[in-house]
Amino acid sequence: MRSMHVTDALSAYVDGALNEGERAHVERHLETCEDCRHHLSVLRDLVTTVRSVAPVAAPEGFRAQVRARVEQIGARPAATRWWPRLPMPWRVLSAAAAVLVIGIFAVNLLRPEGPVAMREFRGPGESPAVTGDRMRSAAPSAPEGAQRAIPGQNTLALRRVIRTAQVDVEVDKVEDAAERLLRIAEEAGGFIADSSYAETNGVPHASFVLRVPVPRFAGVVASLDGVGRVARRSIHGQDVTEEFVDLEARVRNLERHEQRLLTFMDRTTKVSELLAIEQELTRVRGEVESLTGRARYLSNQSDLATLSVAVRQKTKKTSGALWDFGATLQRMQAAFVATVRQLLAGVETIAVAASALIPVLAFAAVGWVLFRRWRMARI
Amino acid sequence: MNDAELVARSQQGDTDAYDQLVGTYQHRIFSLAYRITGNREDAWDAAQEAFLKAYRNLYGFHGRAAFSTWLHRIAVNAALDVVRRRAAQPPVPLDVTLRSLDDPADEVMRSDLQQRVHRAIAALPVEQRVAIVLRDLQGLRYEEIAGVLRIPIGTVRSRISRGREMLRVMLADLAPASGEGRTA
Numbered sequence: 001m002r003s004m005h006v007t008d009a010l011s012a013y014v015d016g017a018l019n020e021g022e023r024a025h026v027e028r029h030l031e032t033c034e035d036c037r038h039h040l041s042v043l044r045d046l047v048t049t050v051r052s053v054a055p056v057a058a059p060e061g062f063r064a065q066v067r068a069r070v071e072q073i074g075a076r077p078a079a080t081r082w083w084p085r086l087p088m089p090w091r092v093l094s095a096a097a098a099v100l101v102i103g104i105f106a107v108n109l110l111r112p113e114g115p116v117a118m119r120e121f122r123g124p125g126e127s128p129a130v131t132g133d134r135m136r137s138a139a140p141s142a143p144e145g146a147q148r149a150i151p152g153q154n155t156l157a158l159r160r161v162i163r164t165a166q167v168d169v170e171v172d173k174v175e176d177a178a179e180r181l182l183r184i185a186e187e188a189g190g191f192i193a194d195s196s197y198a199e200t201n202g203v204p205h206a207s208f209v210l211r212v213p214v215p216r217f218a219g220v221v222a223s224l225d226g227v228g229r230v231a232r233r234s235i236h237g238q239d240v241t242e243e244f245v246d247l248e249a250r251v252r253n254l255e256r257h258e259q260r261l262l263t264f265m266d267r268t269t270k271v272s273e274l275l276a277i278e279q280e281l282t283r284v285r286g287e288v289e290s291l292t293g294r295a296r297y298l299s300n301q302s303d304l305a306t307l308s309v310a311v312r313q314k315t316k317k318t319s320g321a322l323w324d325f326g327a328t329l330q331r332m333q334a335a336f337v338a339t340v341r342q343l344l345a346g347v348e349t350i351a352v353a354a355s356a357l358i359p360v361l362a363f364a365a366v367g368w369v370l371f372r373r374w375r376m377a378r379i
Numbered sequence: 380m381n382d383a384e385l386v387a388r389s390q391q392g393d394t395d396a397y398d399q400l401v402g403t404y405q406h407r408i409f410s411l412a413y414r415i416t417g418n419r420e421d422a423w424d425a426a427q428e429a430f431l432k433a434y435r436n437l438y439g440f441h442g443r444a445a446f447s448t449w450l451h452r453i454a455v456n457a458a459l460d461v462v463r464r465r466a467a468q469p470p471v472p473l474d475v476t477l478r479s480l481d482d483p484a485d486e487v488m489r490s491d492l493q494q495r496v497h498r499a500i501a502a503l504p505v506e507q508r509v510a511i512v513l514r515d516l517q518g519l520r521y522e523e524i525a526g527v528l529r530i531p532i533g534t535v536r537s538r539i540s541r542g543r544e545m546l547r548v549m550l551a552d553l554a555p556a557s558g559e560g561r562t563a
């Protein structure tokens with residue numbers, strides 16, 4: 001019994017390019033096979049013949065022409081060129097892509113509070129009663145109560161946070177402060193929901209409740225610095241997303257229940273049953289209204305932030321001294337803190353911008369590497 | 380100065396350094412292009428193109444592979460480009476013995492044997508031709524060929540093996556020792 005011929009391996013055998021095991025196998029076979037031995041010697045002769053072909057010299061002037069053309073390309077090979085030599089349409093496309101990426105990035109950076117800014121703003125002119133009427137009138141035509149949704153249902157995916165702030169401000173004149181607050185509220189697309197004025201011991205003070213759209217909340221709180229000296233500031237946020245979602249689910253269940261009751265009502269003819277169903281329907285409807293009311297309240301509260309501003313007129317410090325050293329020190333401290341705060345805010349902005357750029361840069365780097373590899377693979 | 384130093388200088392734009400590299404490799408690269416394209420004119424074009432391409436892409440060469448291997452790869456591709464470009468022309472017939480030199484200025488091919496072998500190599504299917512030229516005329520090892528062509532070693536082996544089988548058939552009359560007499 002003899003193993004198969006090793007014809008295919010002979011060529012590599014001649015070149016010494018077989019591994020240990022393969023070579024041993026070929027040699028064992030060659031000992032027993034005359035055909036393969038013959039083939040091997042033919043192959044050796046052939047390789048000798050082929051290798052006897054003399055190398056060709058590059059013609060006269062070849063090197064000189066390469067040199068001339070290389071010098072024409074320019075003093076430098078592409079060594080320091082960081083931008084690839086692209087054909088025109090690719091250059092235009094890459095530029096467009098770059099502009100797009102930067103644009104998206106800029107929008108992201110400037111948008112005040114992420115997706116919240118996209119949330120529809122319900123102005124002060126649209127009272128809850130109006131909203132409620134529209135809801136009720138839409139109800140009968142809605143199957144499964146799909147449109148009878150809680151206000152703002154389409155934005156349920158977003159967090160609903162009720163934002164409130166209490167700010168105490170010391171001003172020179174309370175009347176001026178009231179005017180400024182009104183302007184701040186209106187410029188932010190909000191309004192003054194409540195205001196009161198009083199005098200205690202001859203010192204006038206007032207309180208205001210500002211309602212402004214949540215996206216403008218931070219800006220409005222900051223702009224209160226322009227009204228007077230902020231003596232106290234507390235900001236509070238309460239996440240009501242869960243309660244909101246829960247309310248929505250309960251309303252849906254109740255409405256399903258209502259639908260079933262209505263179906264029963266159509267089928268039954270007994271007066272006693274009709275009365276019972278009617279009673280249950282009234283109860284369900286009442287509960288739906290109450291839940292919807294609560295949801296509306298939450299929605300309103302989370303759409304419009306609430307700022308309670310207490311304004312107090314500065315007491316004239318008539319200490320009689322030539323120079324109020326303490327006040328100066330206080331002002332210096334305030335100025336120092338303000339500067340540090342601004343610097344930190346600047347650093348934070350840069351850090352945030354840089355971190356936002358990281359994915360973009362990573363993406364670009366991967367693209368660049370792939371491009372380079374592709375380019376190198378082509379040569 | 381060795382290759383690496385010359386490459387580094389060329390990357391900085393030193394055309395003298397690159398000229399030295401060209402001097403070192405011009406004959407090997409021209410030879411390679413000549414065997415793959417089959418004639419001196421195409422070989423000139425392909426080899427010129429190879430050296431220019433190498434210069435332009437020098438920034439992408441990081442010395443992971445030997446410069447010589449890298450240059451071989453570029454030259455093989457340049458030669459194949461030329462071959463493909465003239466593919467519209469009729470292929471070289473297998474019956475190499477009936478062909479005369481179409482390039483009378485070809486002084487290298489003086490001897491009949493050399494001419495026969497050259498024609499036979501030129502008649503090989505292009506993949507096998509490249510493998511045979513790299514192995515038997517340029518003297519590259521199998522691993523180097525795999526690197527130059529970016530194909531597995533097994534493929535290198537089979538291309539060389541099949542190329543030699545074809546050459547054996549085409550050049551059967553050249554080696555009397557391998558004729559019928561010995562198997563009888």
Ligand SMILES: [Zn+2]
Pocket residue numbers: 004005006007029033034035036037
């Ligand atoms: Zn055998």
